[in-house]
Structures are given as structure tokens and as C-alpha cells.
Amino acid sequence: MGNHKNKHSVVVKFLLHLHPKKVDENAVKYSRTFGLGGISALLFVILATTGMMLRFSYVPVIDRAYESILDLQTYYIFGLLLRNIHYWSANLMVVVVFLHVLRVFYSQSIYFERRKNWLCGLVLLFLVLSFNFTGYLLPWDQLSFWAVTIMTEILSYIPLIGTYLSVILRGGEQVGQSTLMNFYVLHTGLLPLLMIVFMIFHFWLVRKAKGVTTSQPERTKLVNVSSHLVRKEIIAALAIGALVMLLSLFFDAPLKDMANSLVSSNPSKAPWYFMGLQEFLMHIHPSFVAFVLPVMVLSLLIYISYQTSESINVGVWFNSKSGKKQMIKSAISSFLFTLILIFVTEYLLNFRGWFSSMPLIVSTGLIPFLLYLIPAVGYFWFLSRGKKSNKPELLMSIVTIIIVSYIVMMSIGIWFRGESMKLIF
Ligand code: HEM
Numbered sequence: 001m002g003n004h005k006n007k008h009s010v011v012v013k014f015l016l017h018l019h020p021k022k023v024d025e026n027a028v029k030y031s032r033t034f035g036l037g038g039i040s041a042l043l044f045v046i047l048a049t050t051g052m053m054l055r056f057s058y059v060p061v062i063d064r065a066y067e068s069i070l071d072l073q074t075y076y077i078f079g080l081l082l083r084n085i086h087y088w089s090a091n092l093m094v095v096v097v098f099l100h101v102l103r104v105f106y107s108q109s110i111y112f113e114r115r116k117n118w119l120c121g122l123v124l125l126f127l128v129l130s131f132n133f134t135g136y137l138l139p140w141d142q143l144s145f146w147a148v149t150i151m152t153e154i155l156s157y158i159p160l161i162g163t164y165l166s167v168i169l170r171g172g173e174q175v176g177q178s179t180l181m182n183f184y185v186l187h188t189g190l191l192p193l194l195m196i197v198f199m200i201f202h203f204w205l206v207r208k209a210k211g212v213t214t215s216q217p218e219r220t221k222l223v224n225v226s227s228h229l230v231r232k233e234i235i236a237a238l239a240i241g242a243l244v245m246l247l248s249l250f251f252d253a254p255l256k257d258m259a260n261s262l263v264s265s266n267p268s269k270a271p272w273y274f275m276g277l278q279e280f281l282m283h284i285h286p287s288f289v290a291f292v293l294p295v296m297v298l299s300l301l302i303y304i305s306y307q308t309s310e311s312i313n314v315g316v317w318f319n320s321k322s323g324k325k326q327m328i329k330s331a332i333s334s335f336l337f338t339l340i341l342i343f344v345t346e347y348l349l350n351f352r353g354w355f356s357s358m359p360l361i362v363s364t365g366l367i368p369f370l371l372y373l374i375p376a377v378g379y380f381w382f383l384s385r386g387k388k389s390n391k392p393e394l395l396m397s398i399v400t401i402i403i404v405s406y407i408v409m410m411s412i413g414i415w416f417r418g419e420s421m422k423l424i425f
Contacts, residue, residue: 018203019229022222026214028229032107033212035236036100041199042237043093046244047131048192050086058138060184062177065140066258073255080252087253088244090132094273097128105399106327108314108392109213115305117205120198122301127195129273134187136271137180145259146268148183149175150278157286174261213315267421275413276406282421283345285365292369297402304395311390323393326383330397333379334404341372342412346423376401 026032057076059068072079101121104110110118137148152175156166171178206212256265270278281289311319318324345351345368355363383389383397418424 015230017207019225020207020211021225023211023225023229024214025221025223025228026216027212028223028225028232030232032214034099034103035233036096036103037206038233039236039240040093040097040100042240043089043096043244044195044199046089046241047086047093050082050089051188051192053082054086055188060138060180062140062180062259065138065180069139069255081248084248084251084253085244088247088251090135091272092240092244092247093128094132097125101125102403106396107213107317108312108319110305111307111312111314113209114205114213117202117209118305119302120202120205122298124195124198124202127191127198131187131191131195132273133271134183134191137175137183138187139255140180140259141254142256142259142263142265143254145175145261146265147270148179149264150268150270151274152179154277154281154286154290157290159287159291162290176261215313215315215317217314266419267417269413269417272410272414276410279342279409279413279417283342284368285361287361288365288369292365300395300398300402304392304399307392307395309391312392319390319393319396322389323396326389326393326397327400330379330400331404334401335408337375338405338408342409 054072057068057072057079059065069083072083076082104118104121133148133151137144152166152170155169156162158165167173169179169182170176171182269275277289280293313319318327351363351367352360355367380394380398384394389397412423416423416425
């Protein structure tokens with residue numbers, strides 16, 4: 001009996017590390033977090049469990065890797081299902097983590113005592129994408145081989161260290177055995193370890209900031225965590241489990257022909273979440289895709305969280321009602337503008353031809369970049385002068401424009417690029 005009580009209290013103690021006993025009634029409303037952080041954590045647990053099982057059959061050697069996946073699917077009981085669950089959870093995780101980022105960002109939950117957690121979150125985002133990307137190569141089929149070839153090629157355009165980085169990651173000049181080993185070790189060793197460390201830090205910081213944000217500055221009624229929050233978490237976990245199971249039962253993870261370094265697949269596409277980058281590459285110099293823009297976007301995301309303006313309304317969606325309207329307008333403008341620019345730069349403008357006497361980085365980099373920047377700056381000038389938006393809202397607009405633009409490019413890349421990456425309708 002004493003033993004049982006002791007065991008029980010360990011579980012309770014663990015839960016109390018994740019949750020306090022009582023929580024603010026407004027903080028447990030489903031529309032506050034949509035459970036997205038918790039669902040990301042659950043997906044990670046599913047991935048870690050299925051990943052460990054997959055390790056029993058997978059062989060990280062280029063002549064055997066593809067075959068070992070085929071064996072898993074054909075001879076192992078529930079082998080195909082296991083691979084499908086891992087595949088679908090991984091893809092869902094990218095989507096869910098992205099939605100979680102949108103939720104914390106647009107609900108103004110990244111400022112003051114939450115800044116550190118936003119920065120920790122950016123590391124987690126990098127880890128989630130690296131996890132996905134390293135796993136992508138492991139089946140060693142045409143799809144994965146060429147996707148990794150493209151992505152590591154893009155990496156080599158980072159000034160000064162790019163080629164070096166690409167060679168380190170590939171473990172040589174070409175994607176081959178050393179690349180597979182590097183990716184396998186990262187995917188099943190280092191990344192899980194880093195992920196667990198940063199996730200624990202992330203949860204601890206949520207508790208340290210006294211829970212998630214609410215739109216009420218003062219705490220209202222406190223309710224019991226077990227009957228309110230934990231119940232909702234169990235429902236969300238069951239729903240997500242059911243979704244993963246349904247996807248895995250009805251849609252198999254892709255597996256093309258075995259990788260062949262001599263015959264490239266046509267079209268060769270990056271993983272779907274990086275397709276925005278590949279689409280962007282079709283319009284602008286690779287240095288901008290690999291370096292200039294990522295550095296600018298990352299700096300912006302870090303810079304925003306350092307705002308201490310009095311007009312920040314922590315916990316309030318889009319900062320205010322007018323902020324919300326402004327985000328909708330920014331999203332629509334960005335959607336139309338990006339579409340137009342894709343078509344114009346695809347069919348009408350030939351920067352390379354017109355400015356052929358200039359270095360490529362100017363003719364296909366700087367000039368198209370300015371072409372995008374000038375109207376964007378004009379738009380912000382209009383917002384800040386004409387509409388009197390405050391600074392947090394203005395910064396939020398910039399991020400909205402970037403996000404929508406990326407989603408448009410990603411969608412074009414995934415669905416509207418056919419053979420030789422030509423636009424198809
Ligand atoms: C493995 C990935 C991640 C997991 C498991 C995770 C988990 C969580 C959980 C459980 C919460 C509290 C509940 C909720 O807000 O849903 C939370 C809050 C938060 N997360 Fe994440 N998260 C992840 C990735 C990220 C990323 C990529 C970012 C940002 C770049 C981020 C930023 C934040 C912030 C700022 C909060 C505090 C929100 C508030 O106080 O209202 N997280 N996270």
C-alpha cells in the first residue's frame with residue numbers, strides 16, 4: 001500500500017512539473033492554444049517510439065538501406081504501418097509546430113518574460129526541420145537522394161563557409177555513403193538528444209512565465225487542472241492519434257526507385273516544406289535564398305521579440321481589432337503580389353539577358369530583390385503614415401507578408417511545377 005502511494009506520488013509529481021494544480025480559467029479555453037504545443041509534444045513521443053522500432057530493421061548502408069525498407073514493408077508484421085505512422089507523424093509535426101508558431105506570434109505571446117521561450121522555440125523550429133530533413137534521406141530512393149542533393153547544393157551558396165558546410169554535411173563532394181551515415185547519426189542520435197533538452201527547457205519556461213498568455217491582464221477564476229486541462233489534453237491526444245492512424249492506414253509513405261546518382265528524377269523537388277525555397281531559387285540568385293533572406297528573416301524574428309513598446313497587448317490576438325484588419329489586408333496583398341511577381345519574373349522579365357554585362361549576383365540577385373523591396377517599403381510607409389499603425393502591428397504585418405509569400409511559393413512549387421520545373425496549370 002505504502003509502495004503504491006509512493007509510485008502514485010511520483011506520477012503526480014511529474015505531472016505537477018508540467019502543470020500547476022490550479023490554472024486560470026481563460027488559459028485553458030481551447031481557443032487559447034488550440035492544444036498545438038501539447039500536440040507537437042505528443043507527435044514527438046510517437047516519432048521517438050516508432051523511430052526506435054524502425055531502427056531494428058533499418059540498415060544505414062547505401063546498398064542495403066533501400067532494400068531494408070522494402071523488407072520492413074514486406075516481411076515484418078505491421079512493418080508498413082509502422083513506417084507510415086512515423087512518416088505521417090513527422091509531416092504532421094511540421095504543420096502543427098508551424099501553426100503553434102503562428103498562435104504564439106499572433107497572440108502576442110513572445111514578449112517580455114516570454115522572449116526567452118520564443119528564442120528557445122526558434123531553436124526547436126530549426127531542430128524539427130533538421131529532423132525531418134535528415135530522415136528524408138534514409139529510404140535512399142530517387143525522391144530522397146535528389147531532394148538532399150538540391151538542398152545541400154543550396155547550402156553551398158552561403159558566402160565563405162557554404163561549400164565547407166555542404167562538404168561536411170555530405171561527408172564529401174557528392175551525396176553518398178558518408179552522407180547517409182551523417183544523416184542517420186544526426187537523425188537517430190544527436191537531434192533527439194538536443195530536441196529533448198530544448199523541449200524540457202521550453203516547458204520549464206512556460207511554467208516560469210506563469211503559464212500561457214490570456215487576453216485578460218488580471219487572472220480571473222482559477223480552476224482545477226485535472227478536470228479542466230488534463231481532460232481536454234486527453235481528448236486532443238486521442239483525436240490526433242486517430243488522425244495519424246487513419247492517414248497511415250489509407251495512405252502509404254512514398255517509396256520511389258532506389259537512388260541512382262546518374263539519373264536525376266525529373267522534376268527533382270525538395271521536401272514540401274522547403275519547396276518555397278526551391279521556388280524562390282527559380283527567380284533569384286541562390287545566395288539570396290541560402291543566405292541574405294534567411295538571415296534577414298531570422299534577425300527580424302529575433303528583433304521583434306525585443307520590443308518593449310507600451311502598445312503591445314500581451315495575449316490579445318493580432319494586438320487589436322484594427323491590427324487584425326491590417327493582417328488580413330497584408331495577407332491578401334502579399335498573396336496577390338507574390339503571384340503576380342512569380343508570373344512576371346517567369347515570363348516577362350529576363351534580368352540575366354538585360355543586365356548581361358553585370359555579375360550574376362547583381363543581375364539575378366540585387367535587381368529582383370530591389371524590385372520586391374521597393375513596393376514593400378511603400379506599403380509599410382502607407383501603413384505607418386496613412387493608417388497610423390503602431391510598431392508591433394507594423395512588424396507583425398511584415399512577418400505576415402513573408403509568411404504568406406512563402407506559402408504561395410511553396411504551393412506553386414509543390415502543385416504547379418512539372419517536368420523540368422516548368423509552370424503547369
Ligand atoms: C517541438 C516543438 C515544440 C513543442 C513540443 C512545444 C510545446 C509548447 C507547449 C506545450 C506550450 C504551452 C501550450 C501552448 O502554447 O500550446 C508552448 C508554448 C510556447 N511555445 Fe512552444 N513548442 C514547440 C515549438 C515552438 C516553436 C518552434 C516556437 C517559436 C518559434 C515556440 C514558442 C512558444 C512560446 C513563445 C510559448 C509561450 C506561449 C504563451 O506563453 O502563451 N514553440 N510550447
